[in-house]
Amino acid sequence: MVVRPFAATFSRPEQIPDLAAFLASVKEDFKVFYEKEYFSAPQSPAMYIYQVKSNGQERTGLIAAVSIQDYLEERVRRHEHTLVAKEVRQAELLHQRGAVVKPVLLAHRHHQALADLLAAHAQIHAPFQELHLADPEETHRFWAITEPQEIEQIQYYFGRYILNTYIADGHHRFSAIARLYQQREEHHEPNPFGYLMCALFPSTALQIHNFNRVVKNTNPDLSWLALMARISQFADVEPLPTARQPKGQHELTMFIQEEWFLLRWRSETLKKNIDAGLPTLDVSMLNYYLLQKVLGLEDIRNDKRIKYVEGPAGLTALVEACENRPAVAFCLHPLSWEAFFRVIDHGLVLPPKSTWFEPRMRNGLVVQMV
Helix, strand or coil: CCEECECEEEECHHHCCCHHHHHHHHHHHHHHHHHCCCECCCCCCEEEEEEEEECCEEEEEEEEEEEHHHHHCCCEECCCCCCHHHHHHHHHHHHHHCEECCCEEEEECCCHHHHHHHHHHHHHCCCCEEEEECCCCEEEEEEEECCHHHHHHHHHHHHHCCCCEEEEECHHHHHHHHHHHHHHHHCCCCCCCCEEEEEEEEHHHCEEECEEEEEECCCCCCCHHHHHHHHCCCEEEEECCCCCCCCCCCEEEEEECCEEEEEEECHHHHHHHHHCCCCCCHHHHHHHHHHHHHCCCCCCCCCCCEEEEEHHHHHHHHHHHHCCCCEEEEEECCCCHHHHHHHHHCCCCCCCCCCEEECCCCCCCEEEEC
């Protein structure tokens, strides 16, 4: 992996009258805000320690420029497919702004020496920027790393030990930049797209949440009783006295008709997948057996009957999404890091909306001009 310093531009909170409104609209209104001097001039090239405190946890990573060539040669690995229309939209936004306004979130396996270096620097030096957000309550801190010896050490760790990183959030931004980079290379034009601003966090500092589903039942011939009977072909169904999350792999919970149920995949269902060499990830099996075969949804990625609800929103959000509509909600157990790495390292991808990562990257806090 090749990482390097870059000339970042940071927001100036003291100049911004409404920080919440700024964060909500900077993606579209970057040029307006830049002209209002809501951003600093690009700094001297540096790497940055980035710490996010939320929900009582401090998560520390590194912001640096990552080589597009690493993405093209699959050292930056993807866990989902991209859509051309979204890539085009990302490229249009990039041209309009002349800037990348949010780092791509990359995960990597924990490396203790790198963690120690970042922790030691943050302990000795004060952050040059600290922002406090109210909703949700978060603190964002930044330290600049400019000493050549520290930068060389970080580059050594990535070049020698952290050989692969994994896109947690930002697939379409990365693929759009890579497309622009290749176009410039093919036409032998000046190419500002060789490196992309990324936030690199060890998996120990990131949390994978579940991404749940609410599905509208638009089939008038499929009664709730018939639906339960069809589901029981693939999973054992057990009533629950109260709402709860699944406790482990191969468990799901389901909300239907104001009642909660526990689903466990039948042994023959699991065996069928194993014998066929198919994944036994719960999200894959939910999509195939329950959404496709039971509910008749063919295009899982684009079907408007599916509403995705991030895990941190809780079970209440699933219940509310089912109110006043014929719908069923499925709650999944979060994917483990072991499973996440295993799937991607085997050259496979996850189904759409399989994961929800924290911390979330914010638009407009740190910017890469292009």
